[in-house]
Amino acid sequence: MRERQLIPYFDKEKPFFLFQNRGSGLMCPSENTPLILNSQNFLHARNLLGQEFEHILFDARTTLNLDALAIAIGTLKAGGTLVLWLDSKDHIDLDSRRWSGVEKGIITPNFNRHFYRLLQSFLFLSEHSTPSFIGGRIGPPLRNHHQSPTIEQQNIIQKILTSPADVAILTAKRGRGKSALLGMLSDEIKHKKCWLTAPNKSAVKTLQDFAKQPIIFIAPDDLCQQIQQDPTQYQQDWLLIDEAAMLPLPVLHQLVSTFERIVISTTMHSYEGTGRGFLLKFLANLHRTFQQFELIEPLRWAKGDKLEKFIEALLLLEAEDNFIQPEYDPQTAMQIRQISQSEIVKKIVDFYGLLSLAHYRTTPLDLRRLFDAPQQRFYLAENEEYLLGGLWLMQEGGFQSMALIEKICRGERRPQGNLVVQSLAFQANLPQACQLHSLRISRIAVQPKWQQHGLGQQLIQTLIEQNDVDFISVSFGYTEALFHFWRKCGFVLVQISSYKEASSGCYSMIMLRPISVAGECVVKKAQVYFQRNFPFSFHPLKKKFTFPLDCQLTDDDIHILKNFAFFHRTLFSSIGAIRRLMAISDVQHCPLLMDYCQRKEKDVQLMGGKKNWLKQCRLEVAHLLTQNNIV
Template sequence: MHLSGWRQAVILAGNDLWLTQQLTKILTQFAEKKENNLIDCQIAYCGEIGLKHAFPSLLIHSYHFKQSKNLLGQEFELAILDYRSPVKQQLILHLESLAILGATLKANGYLILLLPEWDKIENYSDQDSLRWNNATQPLVPLQFYQWFKKSLSPFLASTSIRLYQQHTKNEISLDFSSTRWQIPKFALKEQQHILQQLIQAKQDIYLLTAARGRGKSAVSGLLAEQLAQANITVYLTAPNRQAIKTLLKHCPQQPPIFLAPDQLRTEIDQTPAKFTQAWLIVDEAAMLPLEILLEFSQTFVHILFTTTVDGYEGTGKGFSLKLAQQLQRPSQRLQLNFPLRWQEHDPLEKWINQLLLLHTPQQSSTNTTDKEYFLPLTQGEFSQNSTVFQQLYSLLTIAHYRTTPLDLRRLLDAKDQYFYQLQSNQQLSGIIWGVTEGKLDLTLIEQIRTGYRQPAGNLLVQALCFQANLPLACQLKSLRISRIAITPNLQQRGSGSRLLQHFLTDISLQTDFDFISVSFGYQPRLANFWFKNGFQLVHLTHRQEASSGYYSTMAIYPLSKQGKRFCQQATRQFKRNFLLSDHHLITEICQQLKWQIRSLEWHLTTDDWQSLSDFALHHRTFNACYPALQRYLKQYPNPTLATQLSAFIRQKQYKKNALITLKQSVKADLLRKGKLFYITNSN
């Protein structure tokens, strides 16, 4: 049964020639309808193959998968998702593009999905696996293929989604209806009701959540427009500027003032008074750290936090509850339920939600806890048990993480992963998700250290090698904790620390890892959690992450003898350089770790000479080399170079030409002082 306003999905499965023929027929039919003014003609194509034939009468917007985010804010009657690959016996299962296209398709629209032979798909490797699996060659994602077909099964049985295969005789028939679908009055009424509540502003802060296609961006834009007409200043911030296009369409005359999260924080610190009588709209607030949102909540007269409860970029599940619990001002939670872009109970939306686990039911919570059990969880256990997998994914999504379709792919099929669980009240209540890193080729390590290579994967050890001059990080075998999540009813009760301690004990006895690592945005409370559990600080980025406003912090926990020696080297080197780094957090870190700020080391070591050489000849960053430069100038004074260095530091942004000039000056000074030995040794 197909209702007016529902979108339809059609899967075409066959070889390239057959798929091209069928797609040409569909687009020809679409063009004929358009020429007779029977339908609108906005078409989106997303894929790497491209269309083989031109259709001059059709406006087709073509995007590669990397560009699919640019589709946000647009609407289409027909969307083509081409999962074929230019490489034989491969495909490209880019799930984010499916979620994005599904959100842009209008009522009565069609999604055409192109796949190789349905019965042979398990023989195809997936190029997309290079994004989420730490390998140089694509793998065959058998677990996801099973998950994909299983999710489609009930929709194919009810014919709400249709599958056409090359070897069958079924004639492809699509009804490009000219019937205009009207948005139900009750859906518009819901939107207007929420807009009026916001304009009346009886509360200081509002938290608006909605699934895609519900008009959340429209509400935000209309609110900004009406406030501006009343001479009220409105600011807008978001983790992704690309995604606010729809919002801005609804306030074309007087758009809000956009500031990126880190820029907004800086301006609030510098001139807080100019924001106290203004409104702030935070789009996709769940994608920002809670600490930043709480900072914003103390400044503006009114704030609207909005977030999508599901989508390609993550999930906002649990966001409103977490934020509302910590707000110190009157607040109200609002929710948009009815779709405005398509008819309610749309089968395409249902399928995408089931495939990507976007509406996974949350686990029941209770204030009483049964005995806690800590034990490993294998990939096979949850990949073959949909109930356990849904519990795991639900736990990740409610933990305020950027849980995305990429994580779903990684969970099911990526190699060299390690999972450790907390079971309580007969359900999964906590999880540690680890990813193996290290054991890289020595030639590659040298290329990473000097900045000439940045291969996929091995994120943390590569950062330590390049930014902290710790190549041994890439040689040793380590496990990076990618996620740690605890169900909300067990948080702040020590369950996270108990899970972590059991994990560390078990993994030290049963594996051959040299150390465990973790990376997180620096917040005193979060850092204290890791430090009190034995992790030691080895690196802190010099600049804040633009999306979060926090400094990326890296810490390690040694296991083997080699790991312990490496940890001693890394912590000693970090402290020695950090105290000379002029870092914004130097006072806070020294207080937390009980370091003496004045205990500076000025003698030059082999690591310093290596850092100077890599800066002069290769791609070592200025911030990584700055402590060594200070030591060098103290031991080998050069007023001209010192003046040049001071001028470079005073720049608000490091300019490329100025950096090149500084590197040349450092190289020339090293040569003049007879330090060529150290330079040639670094090549």
């Protein structure tokens, strides 16, 4: 196979002339125009997965989106050309508006040094920034697919078919023919019904192309619902799950609970944040027999492809595999210390490897944030040789404008960053949270072999002892184990989300740990607010957290009711105050609120959709306020 080419380009004019047209002449925009990716379509780049392109123009002059760049490189054919259009001058990277917490974006010097150093070390960029071709001229178009299995694919197919294990786990880097293998495997499954599921139906096109017979696709949520209704209906069937690591673990465990045979495929070293950390967490709670298989040889490009090595180095995709995991030693001399962002940049490979291992959803967005985002703090636990654990924190609060805080409470503004304090102001009617100074724990990570030995608690205790902020916050996907860990560290529960997070499949929790006297006051108010209002909700977790009913309507309730009736406060965060108001009111003119509180299912589409239904609920609350002479 011919090598793929990456050409850095710095001029102002569109670089179509750099694309060679099938062996002769120069390429014009009107003939065989390349795929063009830029800031207007970067967020839709995921739709390109499973496709292949011969020419790609990646316009990164104002916005360098690493997810889109990795996808573009993953879809470039052998012998293809990717022109990377760059601006050599220092400028605000508009992609930073997604992850920096700064609305206008920031300059990213640390990542830029990393990026340009790799361009030079892979010989894509000379000292004088002169574009040069890597490899020969582009030949005729390649076939889109290998229509028959390779020897490696065929061996794995036969092993899966004859394996006594319930679950076969297939892993591979991108471009190894993993989805194609699943398609060809489906043709070999005889006398059994075979089902297919994946996070996105459009992403299984390659799999379907390689299957001679159509495979029945069913969305993961629909399949889980059917399993809940009758788990026996699939006991004789096969299930293929493509890109399994993109599914929440609770969903994945439910999917593998009932089928006779399950084949799971997932991408290792993926820019979506699905690495070996996923396997650690999945296998820890898998109660069926399993066997692992891995595809090694690339099919879409040459072995040792320079572009693949470049994107792996740029996104630190090998950091997780190369991270050294020493055995637990209770006698080791360990130090916990705070370090600066510049020191983290020097240790970025190890720290990112630790994060990826502990949190398999670690993504390029996190990498960009680590390199350059402001208002960050870091703590490391180390012995003389190894990194054993770490804390990654974001500074929050310190708002000066009361007008801005009031708009946050009303739901009229949501500035970048400050995730927890804004949630406390908006959901819990606590404007003081925005004024105080706090630290939000973004990640805590401990070496797998050092977990369950108190190191996480030591990190938190050091953090508490060495900081003079008002309080510390943490937000996480609820599991009983995580909840008990944070409670053991002195944190109190103040908020549970109304819906499950798409990434974790869990409800999100916020817990706080006070430090100062002012922080103690805010944390106590947040805790009282939660315990006072949660019993009036209809949350699925309500039975796990029982608190006494408080039916007395207060001034805080009235403030909440006004923010719901006349501004943008959510129904979920206002339901306690609404039900207290309804208890002292004539509610015959509030049919929507009555139905909602009696859990009567209504088709909101008949009322003009959910938005209009919510608008009518706000009007009903406004009517009750007027009825009680509150407005």
